[in-house]
Amino acid sequence: MDVTGDCDPRFEGVRTALAAQLDSGEELGAAIAVDLDGERVVDLHGGWRDEARTTPWTADTLVNVWSCTKTVTSLAALLCVERGLLDVYAPVAEYWPEFAQNGKAGVEVRHLMSHTSGVSGLDQPAVVADLYDTAAAAERFAAQAPWWEPGTASGYHALNQGHLVGEVIRRVTGQSLTDFVATELAGPLGADVQIGCREADRSRVAPVVPPPPLPFDLAAMDPTSPVVRTFTGPVADANDANTAGWQGAEIGAANGHATAVGLLTMLRVLSLGGTVDGRALLSPKTIDLVFDQQSDGVDLVLGVPLRFGIGYGLPVPQTLPFIPEGRVCFWGGWGGSLIVMDLDRRLTISYVMNRMGPGIIGSERSAAYATAVYAALG
Numbered sequence: 001m002d003v004t005g006d007c008d009p010r011f012e013g014v015r016t017a018l019a020a021q022l023d024s025g026e027e028l029g030a031a032i033a034v035d036l037d038g039e040r041v042v043d044l045h046g047g048w049r050d051e052a053r054t055t056p057w058t059a060d061t062l063v064n065v066w067s068c069t070k071t072v073t074s075l076a077a078l079l080c081v082e083r084g085l086l087d088v089y090a091p092v093a094e095y096w097p098e099f100a101q102n103g104k105a106g107v108e109v110r111h112l113m114s115h116t117s118g119v120s121g122l123d124q125p126a127v128v129a130d131l132y133d134t135a136a137a138a139e140r141f142a143a144q145a146p147w148w149e150p151g152t153a154s155g156y157h158a159l160n161q162g163h164l165v166g167e168v169i170r171r172v173t174g175q176s177l178t179d180f181v182a183t184e185l186a187g188p189l190g191a192d193v194q195i196g197c198r199e200a201d202r203s204r205v206a207p208v209v210p211p212p213p214l215p216f217d218l219a220a221m222d223p224t225s226p227v228v229r230t231f232t233g234p235v236a237d238a239n240d241a242n243t244a245g246w247q248g249a250e251i252g253a254a255n256g257h258a259t260a261v262g263l264l265t266m267l268r269v270l271s272l273g274g275t276v277d278g279r280a281l282l283s284p285k286t287i288d289l290v291f292d293q294q295s296d297g298v299d300l301v302l303g304v305p306l307r308f309g310i311g312y313g314l315p316v317p318q319t320l321p322f323i324p325e326g327r328v329c330f331w332g333g334w335g336g337s338l339i340v341m342d343l344d345r346r347l348t349i350s351y352v353m354n355r356m357g358p359g360i361i362g363s364e365r366s367a368a369y370a371t372a373v374y375a376a377l378g
Contacts, residue, residue, distance in 0.1 A: 001046055005031075005059070008041040013372040015044055021365050022047050029057035029206055030353035031260035032369055035268045037346040038276070042373070043261055049206035049354065062197065062257045063206045063352050064241040066333030067360075069256030071267055072193060073162045074113055074311030076169055076181050082286045085172040088113065088310055092164075095171045102145035112164040114294035114308040115154040118146025119164065120226060120301055121233030128234045131159060132249040134176070138167040147226050148300060154308050155226040155300035158360075159236060162195070162252020178250045185266055189276065192262030196255050197247040205247070205257060210238035211335050211356035216303075226300040238334070238356060254334075263339055264350035270329065270341040271348040287343075290329050302360060312341075313361070322367040324374065336363030340370060349373050 001022040007015050014032060021027040029047035033040065049055040080086040086095070088110040093100035099107065104119070111117040122130060122137070123144050131137050141164060148155060157164065166177030173180055178195040186193050197205060214231070221228045236254075240246045246255055270290065274282030289310045299306045307314040312329035323330055327343040335356025340349040349370055357363035 003044050003046040005044040006040075006042075007044055011042045011373065011376045013376055014042050014369060017368045017372045018044055018046060021368065026355070026357070026365060027353060028209060028355035029061065030351065030365075031057065031059075031061065033260040033264040033350045034373055035264050035271065035348040038268075038272055040261070040264070045260070051207075051209055057206065059261070060192070060204055060259060061206050062192070062201060062204045062259060063337075063354050064208055064246075064254075065256050065258050065263065065337045065352050066241075066254050066335060067158070067331060068258070068263060068333040068337045068339050068352075069195065069251070070161055070253050071312060071331050071339050072181060072185070072195070072256055072263075073165050073177060073252040075266065075269065076177060076185060077109070077113060077165050077311060078282060078286055078289065079184060080169055080172055081289065082282050086168065088289060092117075092168060095168050096142065098139070098142040101143050104146060104150070107146070107150045109165075109168060110292075110294060110310050111150050112157075112161065112168065113311045115157045115161065115299070116151050116295050116308070117157070117164065118148045118150040118155070119144055119160070120147060120155045120157045121160055121230040123229075124233065126232070126234040128236065128240050129245065130234060131163065131251055132245055134163060134166070134250045137163050141167075147229055153297060153300050154295040154306055155230065156302045156306075156360075157253060158230055158301065159234070159251065159253050162250070162254070166250065166252040176250060177252045186262075188279065189265055189269070191258075191266040193256060193258040193266050195250055195252055197257040199248070201257070202244075202247060206354040207242045208238055208335065209355040212358045214360070215358070227303065230301045236334075258352060260350045260352045263352065264348050267339050267341055267350070268348040271343055271346055273343070273346075291327060320362055320367075322362070322370045322374075332361040332366060334360050336366045338362055338366040338370065345377065347373075347377070
């Protein structure tokens with residue numbers, strides 16, 4: 001299948017990898033973008049927006065990027081830090097007093113950003129629509145008791161991290177997370193990224209194709225465990241992403257809509273040291289927070305070894321061998337979308353797609369593309 005777009009000759013292996021996945025049918029539609037030292041060296045896309053294969057994937061195709069949204073939300077929080085509005089080592093309750101309820105007075109902002117707060121989902125009963133009312137969901141999270149001792153381990157905040165961090169951002173800026181990202185990041189950077197999806201842009205959206213079931217037999221697990229409570233608080237159905245309710249909500253952990261280039265344009269701020277095209281957004285001191293390790297061990301929800309800094313995953317060779325060690329941060333979305341910020345190489349890799357693969361962080365496809373990028377660098 002034809003792959004459209006531009007690619008520096010050094011990175012021809014990325015085009016080959018994308019073409020192979022499209023030809024095999026593993027990919028339906030996808031886009032990959034790579035920035036090296038401020039230059040876009042890969043901008044490729046191919047395939048189809050829809051399963052009926054009636055509408056080609058184009059340069060402006062948007063898609064729900066699932067948990068890659070978390071990297072945008074974390075960037076918004078770092079911008080608040082840079083502006084002196086937020087201290088990640090301060091208690092959440094300093095900004096959001098109601099959050100101190102039920103033993104959470106000592107939970108700090110960094111715990112929300114590193115999945116170590118103990119609040120990784122809604123107490124029962126919970127359905128996805130509960131997340132659509134941002135204010136009501138925030139009230140529920142504020143009232144809950146943590147599901148494990150905050151700060152002692154990570155437990156992936158799969159669907160709710162954006163509600164937690166977003167409420168802090170709202171308290172310190174007076175803007176919703178959606179509006180703050182639009183006015184302070186996407187607009188100034190010219191990045192085609194938004195939390196949710198404006199109605200006017202929905203004609204550009206490629207519906208997601210759900211993946212195989214998650215590799216968890218929740219019915220056989222302890223119902224009081226963080227994994228069961230998280231994945232049932234609420235239960236996620238990938239088909240929800242194709243509804244107006246989901247697209248119109250503010251789910252800062254999971255309903256970001258972006259192009260690969262848009263995600264790249266925004267997140268390369270980290271890879272390039274905080275200054276992009278002459279615009280200084282973050283200082284080195286603020287970026288250093290990303291690499292302040294908050295946890296290192298088997299995640300209580302995902303059940304695999306993970307390492308978190310403040311706002312981003314850090315390399316874990318045994319879990320994600322295609323992410324190199326060093327001053328690198330990243331995260332992936334359910335089904336395989338991926339964003340990697342490699343500060344050592346001033347490199348950013350962005351990959352988005354509509355046919356979701358198995359797994360929650362990365363996929364065989366995203367591994368193939370990242371491997372091809374790094375192979376090109378030698």
